[in-house]
Amino acid sequence: MRNKRKLLIEQLDQKLQPFQKTEMVLVPAKGWINTIRTALNMTMAQLGAKLKITRQGVRNIEESEAKGSISIKSLKEVGEALDLKLVYGFVPKDGTIDNLISLKAEKLAEKIVLRTNQNMKLENQGIGDKNINETIKELANEIKREMKKSLWD
Structure with a gap:
């Protein structure tokens, strides 16, 4: 059992290794959705059409992300609408x-x-x-x- 746990820890550390080398990613003040949508020159109405929600619905999603209260499900849906992949995980603060x-x-x-x-x-x-x-x-x-x-x- 101990060898299996040690192997699991080693495998997890290997999977997390690429993220250790990156500097801490700072979430933009207005959130990723707003930042990416704006960078793509996409309006709220256009993103709303892709998500089948109103412009106000997009505003609510962007605000909930900025406050940190958005669900992972919503992030995945927005990612799919933007043809982007959601990356989610935990990385140790110091090392492995x-x-x-x-x-x-x-x-x-x-x-x-x-x-x-x-x-x-x-x-x-x-x-x-x-x-x-x-x-x-x-x-x-x-x-x-x-x-x-x-x-x-």
Whole structure:
């Protein structure tokens, strides 16, 4: 099961790799629909005809996209009407899915080890800083290897 999960993560990272190299895409202030329609010199009435809705319907769609409340279904429909493909997905902010898992595992391990060490110090059984760092790394590797659900709490 662990090997299958590791393979899935590797495959996902490979699929997301092309998006890692691009700078963050900023959504235009008026939204993509308005920006593309305007760049194509297409009127709201023309786009409305393709979507079989009124000019006001196009205005509502553009406004809902600009506010971030448009549905994916509506975006797909507009894309098809414009002969464009909708691209949708999530890309890790820093690096890969594997890096995300590693960072979460390290944070969880640090929390566990420091809390445990604090309790041990109260009983005069604490471990030194060097051992703390080693213990954190070992626990992080174990958490990552086992992909415990507590990783996402």
